[in-house]
Amino acid sequence: MKILLIGYGKMGQAIAALAAERGHEIAGIVDRSASQLAPADITDFTPATADVAIEFTHPDSAFANVTACLRQGLPVVCGSTGWLHHFEEAQTLTQELQGSLFYASNYSVGVNLFFHFNEYLAAKMHLFGGYDVAVREIHHTQKIDQPSGTALTTAEGIMRHFPTKTRWRNGPAETAAELAIFSERTGDMVGTHVVTYSSAVDTLELKHEAHSREGFALGALLAAEWLPGRVGVFGMKELLDL
Numbered sequence: 001m002k003i004l005l006i007g008y009g010k011m012g013q014a015i016a017a018l019a020a021e022r023g024h025e026i027a028g029i030v031d032r033s034a035s036q037l038a039p040a041d042i043t044d045f046t047p048a049t050a051d052v053a054i055e056f057t058h059p060d061s062a063f064a065n066v067t068a069c070l071r072q073g074l075p076v077v078c079g080s081t082g083w084l085h086h087f088e089e090a091q092t093l094t095q096e097l098q099g100s101l102f103y104a105s106n107y108s109v110g111v112n113l114f115f116h117f118n119e120y121l122a123a124k125m126h127l128f129g130g131y132d133v134a135v136r137e138i139h140h141t142q143k144i145d146q147p148s149g150t151a152l153t154t155a156e157g158i159m160r161h162f163p164t165k166t167r168w169r170n171g172p173a174e175t176a177a178e179l180a181i182f183s184e185r186t187g188d189m190v191g192t193h194v195v196t197y198s199s200a201v202d203t204l205e206l207k208h209e210a211h212s213r214e215g216f217a218l219g220a221l222l223a224a225e226w227l228p229g230r231v232g233v234f235g236m237k238e239l240l241d242l
């Protein structure tokens with residue numbers, strides 16, 4: 001498969017390395033700091049020159065990059081976080097153009113199992129009562145957005161099944177209806193997410209800790225291999241049949 005890489009930072013480089021191992025060709029690299037490595041623009045590419053684009057850049061650039069791919073007729077797998085206030089527009093444009101968009105706040109298969117168990121656990125814990133719940137995420141100091149996209153997906157999953165929590169707050173909850181999301185930035189932590197249920201008598205935790213970026217890169221490549229030929233907006237639930 002010919003892959004257009006948009007963003008050649010930590011994730012772009014991890015994906016390029018794994019793509020080569022899986023027999024894919026890098027059709028081009030688009031990066032903000034255009035260099036010999038990344039001389040291209042998205043508008044240089046069409047379905048004749050790239051089968052799929054993979055986008056991991058920045059919260060401020062993701063929507064424009066996704067839009068540009070859709071307008072070029074390129075199926076696009078997007079992993080950038082912090083741009084979901086534009087997601088409905090992206091969905092509408094995908095539908096208008098009969099394009100293909102894949103989005104996940106986290107491409108790791110393990111995290112998507114964590115999302116699945118998180119929803120199951122929230123429903124059970126709410127049923128039994130007596131527990132408060134909080135989310136904690138820990139990432140490297142270069143991370144721009146806060147809370148992480150994964151923490152937000154986790155919080156949404158909890159609120160769907162734990163109806164006494166009606167909104168989240170990035171910090172300690174100020175009312176019982178708020179779901180606290182605690183964010184920590186330390187060293188080069190790849191990404192850890194923890195859901196904690198506490199009662200007067202015990203504590204129960206669900207935790208995912210990424211050891212490297214390879215799991216994210218593999219999930220993004222699985223999505224890129226799956227997406228071409230499918231019209232619409234998709235996520236890991238469809239890919240993994242969760």
Ligand SMILES: NC(=O)C1=CN([C@@H]2O[C@H](COP(=O)(O)OP(=O)(O)OC[C@H]3O[C@@H](n4cnc5c(N)ncnc54)[C@H](OP(=O)(O)O)[C@@H]3O)[C@@H](O)[C@H]2O)C=CC1
Pocket residue numbers: 006007008009010011012030031032033056057058059061065078079080081082104105106107108145216
């Ligand atoms: N969904 C998932 O599974 C995962 C999502 N992420 C998300 O992916 C994004 C990127 O993460 P990461 O690779 O660690 O970040 P990096 O900062 O390491 O890399 C981002 C790259 O994108 C470049 N860039 C910035 N703006 C643009 C633009 N407008 N067009 C093209 N390239 C641009 C940056 O250039 P420059 O260096 O000049 O700024 C940099 O090379 C983040 O939003 C992060 O949260 C990360 C890991 C997993």
Ligand SMILES: O=C(O)C1=N[C@H](C(=O)O)C[C@H](O)C1
Pocket residue numbers: 081105106139143144147148149150151190191192
């Ligand atoms: O920026 C990162 O590094 C990560 N971002 C994603 C997020 O915001 O959840 C996924 C992963 O946790 C790593």
